[in-house]
Amino acid sequence: MIVRGLLDKKFLEPEDVRVSTRHPAALTSLFEKYPSVQVAENNCTLVRQCSRVLLCTKPLDTIRVLSEISGDLQEDTHLVSIAACLPMEQIARFFPGPVTRVVPSLTGEMSSGVTLLCHNAAVTQSAAKETDDLFRALGNVVVIDEENIDVATDLTSCGPALIAVLIDEFARAAVRHSTLSEEQAHLLAVSTLSGTARLLDEQGYPVETILRRVATPGGITEEGVKQLQSDMPRVYDTLIQRTLAKYGLRKTDVRAEADRLLGREF
Ligand SMILES: NC(=O)c1ccc[n+]([C@@H]2O[C@H](COP(=O)([O-])OP(=O)(O)OC[C@H]3O[C@@H](n4cnc5c(N)ncnc54)[C@H](OP(=O)(O)O)[C@@H]3O)[C@@H](O)[C@H]2O)c1
Structure with a gap:
């Protein structure tokens, strides 16, 4: 690539x-x-x-x-x-x-x-x-800085998988609670993801602007936003803790292999 x-x-x-x-x-x-x-x-x-x-x-x-x-x-x-x-x-x-x-x-x-x-x-x-x-x-x-490379990798390089799964789970939940087909729910969720990404990225909308324009106080979207804001910090903290632990294990393997190769050479 x-x-x-x-x-x-x-x-x-x-x-x-x-x-x-x-x-x-x-x-x-x-x-x-x-x-x-x-x-x-x-x-x-x-x-x-x-x-x-x-x-x-x-x-x-x-x-x-x-x-x-x-x-x-x-x-x-x-x-x-x-x-x-x-x-x-x-x-x-x-x-x-x-x-x-x-x-x-x-x-x-x-x-x-x-x-x-x-x-x-x-x-x-x-x-x-x-x-x-x-x-x-x-x-x-x-x-x-190298000290931030693992967490930044989660956001950018693991990101496509982590975001694809997130949007897939949103669509699956929609299917569980409706007669939408998987294809329909996937199309709706992915199109919305794409449009939202453009608003955030190309249009430069802050998240707060999107919330203000979509989540009317006391309205239906706000109900969903509250749920996510309550659950997601814990989900993402756990996710990052788990990936950081895995990076740590892999680095230990890499160090051991380097030790082995250098030990063998000298
Ligand atoms: N995939 C991602 O999204 C992504 C993102 C960020 C960083 N990375 C990093 O990118 C690296 C590669 O990942 P990947 O997903 O591209 O893996 P991959 O598809 O397995 O590619 C690794 C390549 O290395 C070749 N290779 C292995 N040993 C070799 C040697 N001694 N001499 C020459 N070629 C050799 C393999 O060829 P053979 O067919 O000969 O084994 C294979 O083509 C990893 O270190 C990963 O951390 C990947």
């Missing part, structure tokens, strides 16, 4: 992109559309050929790939990792140079939503700006 977004929007030229993957067949449609995208022989070859390297593997695989490529990275190679649960301090154990953590979101497929970025101190201002600008191909870009 990232490579396609950058190429489709012409933020990168296909000749400037090299990919390394264990299964090139999975990228057939990319190569059909962009035949000039080159496939490197392996990860180490790719790293030697590129000034900016984007690591798009799962967190544990990223640690393994880092261990594999560390000897081939130049000290000024700009490493960009999209792995969740892989803090800068773990990456620095393999590569002390410029690193950017990026949190993409599926919403990037629509050139919308937010890509989070977080640069370490070794990333120059111009490299940071260039990287931020590159990811604008996928929608909005927000640079944040």
Whole structure:
């Protein structure tokens, strides 16, 4: 999705992109559309050929790939990792140079939503700006402190799933209490979500404005709003506590794998 977004929007030229993957067949449609995208022989070859390297593997695989490529990275190679649960301090154990953590979101497929970025101190201002600008191909870009990256990831990257489930549950409840079909309820809920997102985002309406215009005091909408305002803080607090606990577990696994790989090497 990232490579396609950058190429489709012409933020990168296909000749400037090299990919390394264990299964090139999975990228057939990319190569059909962009035949000039080159496939490197392996990860180490790719790293030697590129000034900016984007690591798009799962967190544990990223640690393994880092261990594999560390000897081939130049000290000024700009490493960009999209792995969740892989803090800068773990990456620095393999590569002390410029690193950017990026949190993409599926919403990037629509050139919308937010890509989070977080640069370490070794990333120059111009490299940071260039990287931020590159990811604008996928929608909005927000640079944040690493300490907030997990909670921000919940909002942006887990967000599409969390919001889709929320709206799905709203539609399911409507079906349980009416003769609406699932399709009808889904259509009504999703269209309303889309329209509300546009009011909040494009129109810049504050939530309070929407409440004032829809939820008349003592009226029916207000009844529903009161219910949500009473229940949702607890639901979201629990949700964030659970995801933070999971991030913590994953980070422990990543640290253990890094220890194992570094212990084996030295
Ligand atoms: N999905 C999201 O919405 C999302 C959002 C934000 C961040 N992320 C982060 O993005 C990363 C990737 O997630 P994903 O959902 O895209 O996972 P994915 O679909 O499983 O993609 C991972 C890719 O890494 C490749 N790979 C694994 N080991 C490799 C190696 N040694 N050398 C070369 N390629 C290798 C895999 O190819 P094989 O076929 O060879 O295994 C696969 O194509 C994760 O770290 C995740 O935290 C994902």
